[in-house]
Structure formats: structure tokens, C-alpha cells
Amino acid sequence: MSEEPQTSDTELLHAIARGDELALAALYDRYSSILLGLILRILHNRPEAEDVLQEMFLQVWRRAADFDEARGRGFTWLVTLARSRAIDRLRAVASRERAATAAMHESHGDVSDASDDVLRSEQAEIVRRALDGIPEEQRRALVLAYYEGLTQSEIAERLKQPLGTVKTRMRSGMIKLRELLGEQMRSVRIGS
């Protein structure tokens, strides 16, 4: 279970909280690519995304002591920080500019490409399969929220659906996602 040679995320975060620069560098090397991908996905602007990534790791450096392993995984903590900063940045951008970006992105068919991205790991494959198992209209709402940083009202507007419908779809989608992830995990565990 713990045969992997690398230091766990939790251990790295504890070391960072003690002021260990090498631990920060190690955590950065482990996750900066996936986090930059995530931030870029929301902001659609490379310089801004790099800026947010930098701010975010500075925050990790200052606030690593806030990480509480009893509340969740280190990866979740990092992703939450990254998204929160990216979304703050996104919502600070003028709505005009934002609408233009969103419209441009929609023309690429934003709904399905979350699951079309090249998969780098078994875990990514698990999530992709889980996403595929979610009914289309629920997945669409989740994808717009998670990968585009839209609020539920904005999603309702985008999909031209009543807000109540969107809320229900998002909740159902999340519940389904949790269920499918759990199943996938079990099957992987049995298989390994």
C-alpha cells in the first residue's frame, strides 16, 4: 500500500510548513503541470494562468500549515487552492471579455473534451470512465462548472435551462460521479 518510493503529499506539505524549500520544489515538480493545465483550462490565457500558478504556490509556501490531512488529501487541497484562485481571477475579468472567451471556447466543443484529453495515468482513466458514465446533460453541467468556472446561473443561461433544472442536474451529476468513482476504485483495487 505504501511501497511507492516517493514522499507522500502529506509529508511534503508538513515539511513545507516547517520551511523546507526542497519539499516545496518537490511538490511543485509533482503537480505544477496538472495544476497549470487546470488553471489554463479555466482562464484560457497562458500568462495569466502562469501568474495564478505562481501566486498559488506562494500561498502553499505561506499556508502549508493550514493543510489538515484529516480533512482530505493534499492533492485536493492543492486543486482547491488552484481553482479558487483561477476562479477569482476569472470573475474579476470584465464580463465583456469573458463572454468573448467563453463563446470562442464553446466553438471548440467544450463539453466532451474533458474526457477526450490525453490521459496520463490510471487515475485519470478512472475519472474519465466515471465521467462517461454520467448522463449527458448532468455531465455537461459539471464540465461547465469545473472546467470553465461558470456559476450555476451562468450555466443555466448558457444552456438556456431553468436554474432549478441546472441545480438538480449538478447535484445528481456529483452524486453519480461519487458513486462511479467508488465503483471504479473498487474494481481497480480488486484487479491489482
Add this chain to the structure above:
Amino acid sequence: MKHEEYKELLEVAALDALDAAERRALEAHLVECATCPAEADAWREVAAALALPIMPVKPTAAMRERLLEAIRTQSPPVRAIAAPGAQTNGEHAAAQTSNVVSLDSRRERRGVLISKPLLTFGSIAASVAIAALAVTLALLWSQNKALQTQLARASDSLRQNEQEIGSLRADRELLAAPDARTVALAGTKDATTAQARLTYDQRTGRAMLVAANLPPVPAGKAYQLWFIAGGKPLPGGLFRPDANGRAELRGTVPTAGRRADTFAVTLEPQDGVPAPTGSMYLLSAAS
């Protein structure tokens, strides 16, 4: 809103997709609810899985350098303030359940649904620790402010003392100078009780005038000292007495004035005049 309604916001909150008003309402509820925070954390775990299928984008090497450079110049991280109860109980609770969404095999024992009483105890312990910390910080802050004020006051008064000592030393040196000359000035008919003493160093010209019982000066006016040599008055310094009629003037007597035989003080416009125009208030006996 009721607890159940808040609970239904947690899935969407984990996607950061609540509209501002609902988000704020939920944040307020999370502070006081015993069960929602743990559920919110669990939904965050689910949502974070969605980051995994994203195409990674490798940052440039320069970015890495910039970051590491930045943390070297930054102050060290904020230290954890231990809330031992919270941490231990959280660990314990997490190990009890196995309703797991963990994608990391090392962490699969982590529970999603954390047992309520333990969590509540942990939360309370943490809140108490945080409150204690806040009070400590507030105390330290106010002590620090008070010390800063005291220090500023002390350094002001030190500066004042230094100035006083400096001027006293100058006075003492003047009085002790081998070439010092002291002249007494007496009040005229306009200021019968007034008197003054002028001491000056005949070599350097450094001078000090101390006067007492001078009448108050009207606005726009000042007393001016004169050095009279061979019947010709040379202008000296200007001064105004305090409420008790006392005045001190320190300055330098010009070379020509050091040979004066008579010294006088007149009332003049406050900026002084080249030759006396007003009434005389003090006059030395001719030597």
C-alpha cells in the same frame, strides 16, 4: 434556510459554482454546523478528481526558478499552531469509516463521512485553540503598540534632553571662557523692574542674554538687542519674553559689536530693523 437546504448546496459548492449570495449563506452555515463541514470536505474530494483527466501543461523552467527565488526572499511559512485534540480525533474518526472516494491508494483508509461527535469535539477544540490564539495575538499587538508609543515618547524626551544638555554645555563653556564678559542691563522708565544680563565671549562672539520682568510684547513686535560702539548702534538678535516676562537669547555678537561700550534693548517690528526706531526698555551702564 434550513440545514437540509444548506446540505443540498454542498455538491455545487464543491464545484465553486454557487452564485455569490448562496455561497455566502453557506459559508455562514458551515461555521456553525456540526456535520456540513465534513461533508463539504468530502465533496471537495470528489470534485478534485475532475482535475485528473485534464491535459497537463508543463510550466517553463524559468517559472520554477522564479518561484524558488520568490520563496527564498519571502518570510518563512506560517507555523502550525497545534490543536492536538482536533488533529487526533480527526485522524481517529477518519480511520473508522471506509466510504471512500480516495484516488490515492496510500490514503484509501481516509473516510468521507466523519463521525459527528468526534468531529464536533475536534471542531470545538480547534475553535478554542483559534480563539485563544486570536486573544493572544490581540494582546501581543496591543502590547506592541503600547511599547512603540512608549519608545517614541522616550526617544522624543531623549532628543529634548540632548538638546538641553547641548545648550547647557554651550552656556557653561561661554561662562567659563577666559575672555567672557558680562554686562548688566537695567530697565528704563518704560520697564522699571526689568533687568538683563548679557554674557559674551570677546574672542568668539558667542553670546547669551537672559532677561526678566520684561513687559509683554504686542502682536507683530519683538525686542531687539543693540550693540552701541562709539555712539553707533549695531543691530543684534530679536526675542520675545514668555508670559512671566522672561527671555533668553543665544547667538553671536558681530566682531564690531564686541567692542561696544553700551548695550540696549528696544521694542521693534518683529522682523527687526537696521537702526533702532522704538522705545528703549533695557540699557547697560556705559563702561
